[in-house]
Amino acid sequence: MPDFSRVLCAVDLTDPSRRALDCALWWARQHGADVSVLHVRHLPPPPADSAGIAGDVTTPAPEPVPVAAPLLTPDQRAERLLELEAFVHDARTDGLQVEVLLDEEATVAGAILARADALAADLIVIGAGTHTTSDHPALGRVSAGVLAGAPCSVLVVPPPAPDVANPCIGGVNRIMCAVSLSQASVHALECAASLAGQSAAQLTVVHVVEFFSEVAALAYDFDAHREARLQPACDELVALVAMVVGRHRPVEEIVAQGTASREILKLAVEESADLIVVSRGSGAGARAGGRHTGQAVARDARCAVLFVHAEAPVPMLDQEPLHGAERRDAPASGAHGLTPQEPRRR
Amino acid sequence: MQDQVIVRVDLPDTTAADVMMQVHQTRLLIAAGPAGAAQLLKHLEGDGHVVYRRDRRTGGFFRSVLLPDGVNVDEIKATMHDGVLVVTAPGKDRDA
Numbered sequence: 001m002p003d004f005s006r007v008l009c010a011v012d013l014t015d016p017s018r019r020a021l022d023c024a025l026w027w028a029r030q031h032g033a034d035v036s037v038l039h040v041r042h043l044p045p046p047p048a049d050s051a052g053i054a055g056d057v058t059t060p061a062p063e064p065v066p067v068a069a070p071l072l073t074p075d076q077r078a079e080r081l082l083e084l085e086a087f088v089h090d091a092r093t094d095g096l097q098v099e100v101l102l103d104e105e106a107t108v109a110g111a112i113l114a115r116a117d118a119l120a121a122d123l124i125v126i127g128a129g130t131h132t133t134s135d136h137p138a139l140g141r142v143s144a145g146v147l148a149g150a151p152c153s154v155l156v157v158p159p160p161a162p163d164v165a166n167p168c169i170g171g172v173n174r175i176m177c178a179v180s181l182s183q184a185s186v187h188a189l190e191c192a193a194s195l196a197g198q199s200a201a202q203l204t205v206v207h208v209v210e211f212f213s214e215v216a217a218l219a220y221d222f223d224a225h226r227e228a229r230l231q232p233a234c235d236e237l238v239a240l241v242a243m244v245v246g247r248h249r250p251v252e253e254i255v256a257q258g259t260a261s262r263e264i265l266k267l268a269v270e271e272s273a274d275l276i277v278v279s280r281g282s283g284a285g286a287r288a289g290g291r292h293t294g295q296a297v298a299r300d301a302r303c304a305v306l307f308v309h310a311e312a313p314v315p316m317l318d319q320e321p322l323h324g325a326e327r328r329d330a331p332a333s334g335a336h337g338l339t340p341q342e343p344r345r346r
Numbered sequence: 347m348q349d350q351v352i353v354r355v356d357l358p359d360t361t362a363a364d365v366m367m368q369v370h371q372t373r374l375l376i377a378a379g380p381a382g383a384a385q386l387l388k389h390l391e392g393d394g395h396v397v398y399r400r401d402r403r404t405g406g407f408f409r410s411v412l413l414p415d416g417v418n419v420d421e422i423k424a425t426m427h428d429g430v431l432v433v434t435a436p437g438k439d440r441d442a
Contacts, residue, residue, distance in 0.1 A: 202403065209397075223372065227412040234398045234409075248402075255398040263395055 004031040004153070008121040010038050010112045010146070013087050016127040016159035019166070021091050023157045023304060024125035025098075026168040030198070034097040036119055039084050040111040041072065041104040071104055109145025117151050125155045128298055144295060147280065147307060153191075154280065154307040156298040165274045165303035172199045176273040178206045178264045178297070181236045184279035187310040189244045192277040193251075195306075203245070204252040204271050207237045208260040230255065261296035273303055280307035349437030353411055354430060360405065362426040367433065369419045374411045374433065381406020 009024035011017040021037060028035045072080060084100045105111035116124050129140020147154055158164050177192035179185035189205060196203040209229055211222075234255050245251050252271075256263040268276055278294045298305040357365065357378050366377045370390055377386035381401050385408035389396070399408040413419070417435045424433045 223412050224414070230397050237398075238400075250403040252401040252403070253399070254396055256395045257397055258395045266395065 004028075004123045005033045006119060006121045007031075007033045007035045007123045007125060008038060008112070008116050008119055009035060009125040010040065010108075010142075011084075011087065012127075013039060013083070014127075016129065016157075018087070018091070019160045020125050020127040020157040021088065022166075022168045023155065025091055025093060025096060027123070027125065027155065028096055033122070034099075035093075036099050036101055036115070036121070037084070037088050038101045038103065038112060038115050039080075040108045041080070041102065042108050043071075043104055043106045045106055077102065107145075108142045109149070112142070112146050113149050113151070121152050123153050123155060124150055125157060128156050128158045128301075143298070147295060147298070150280070150307075150309065153309045156301075156305045156307070158301055158304065161302075163302055165272075167274055167304060170274065172201050172274045174202045174204065174271055174273045175199075175275045175277060176204045176206060176264070176268050176271055177277040178208070178260070178293075179237070179240065180279065180293075181207060181233070181240060182279070184308075184310045185240065186244060188277055188279035188308040189240065191306070191308045193245045193249075195275070195277070201274070202250065202252070204254060204267070204273070205237065205241050205245075206254045206256065206264060206267055207233055208256050208258060208263045209233045210260055211257060226257070230257065260293045261300075264293070264297050265300055265302075269302060275303055276301055276305045278305065278307055280309050349414070349416060351413065351417055351433075351435040351437075353433040353435070355407070355409065355433070356429065357407060357426075357431050358429040360407070360426075360429060360431075364405075365424075365426065365431060367422075367424060369413070369422070372413055374413050374422070374435065376407070376409045376411070376431070376433070378407040379405045382408040 004027065007024050007028045009021050011021050024035055024037075027033070081100065081102050084102060088098060088100055101115065103111045103115065105114075112124065112126070115121075124146055126143050126146055127140070129143045143156055147156070160166070172195070175192050175196045177189050179189055192205075193203060195201070209226075211226055211229070237253055237255055241251055241253050254267060256267065264276065267273075276297060278297065280294065294305070294307055298307075353374065353376070355376060360378045364378050366375075366383055366386060368375045368386065368390070375386050375389055377383050381404045382399070383406075385396060385399050385406070389408075389410060394410065396408065397410045399406065401407075413435060416437045418438045419435070422433065422435045424431060426432075
């Protein structure tokens, strides 16, 4: 059962962060959590020419220099806190324990992470903060920084738009959990299954098999190679769902092929998912549920994305005794899904 | 001498009447229930990113399986017994 009793929501007093705040308050209400709302006043770094080049061989590394912008005076700080409190109390806070916090740091993501650590937060809620300053939209720098270093789970909320799901209004009816079949996936799926149970939501578990990086090397028999990877993926997904969710609870299992983030996003739209759940920073790289895939999903998702923090190691699937017993009783060709056998001679 | 491919699918609470199979290009498509049929249709329309789908709520099932070279698709046979679908795809005679 996931514990989300301490929620930290980072806001920058914009409309997108208001949606993040609404989601944080809604989430806290669902889980009986306390909420800390943090605004970090960004202190710009000093001009480059004022400090020289740190570490330059001809210039000794300078002593730490004060940031360019001065800290707020007590009066300015009190005024900014009032502004923050007004922002928070415009939202629905009834029945919730909410505190507002104001920090001033040169690194916003670092300040959020430090607060999360100090508060022992179970969940950080933050807006996706996507921007399009380059040719390709990217996850906001602050959001990406928080995702990279968070000591807990992170809920990334997309900016409000007509086609973006708003759990604060419609609740969570459909949860999609994207798994990489790694150890971290077990935590993500446990969390997704628990949330689905609490919300009486439909649960879909997705695994994407990626081939694009192997095409060149395997062009001589790509179809056979693809099939050799797809079948084990189907079997592993079935086994993972059976172990974590159980065999009889309503759940949908999907194995797709393609680029993980693209397929997850496509399926989330097809399934009208209100929430996507992935594991956070499993080191799986581009695999589904891995850090890079997760960030790409959070960047373009039309619903909130929950990155589940894996706190403790869990048994690997092939070490699970329940399945060992079940597999002994299963037909040699597999009890779940289907198992094509290699061509054989008569 | 010939090769054959055998595919087994566990489809509890499904009757033979609910199962659809089709060979499309080099793949054998198997579907059960309306949700599976919808997925099969999408696959035929060119949207082949989903290769396996099982929905315990609706009983829908879909699976796309690559058929190796040399399979005689005109002789594919399937039986359904106790919720287990067995599809047998014989190979072409090597000497033919």
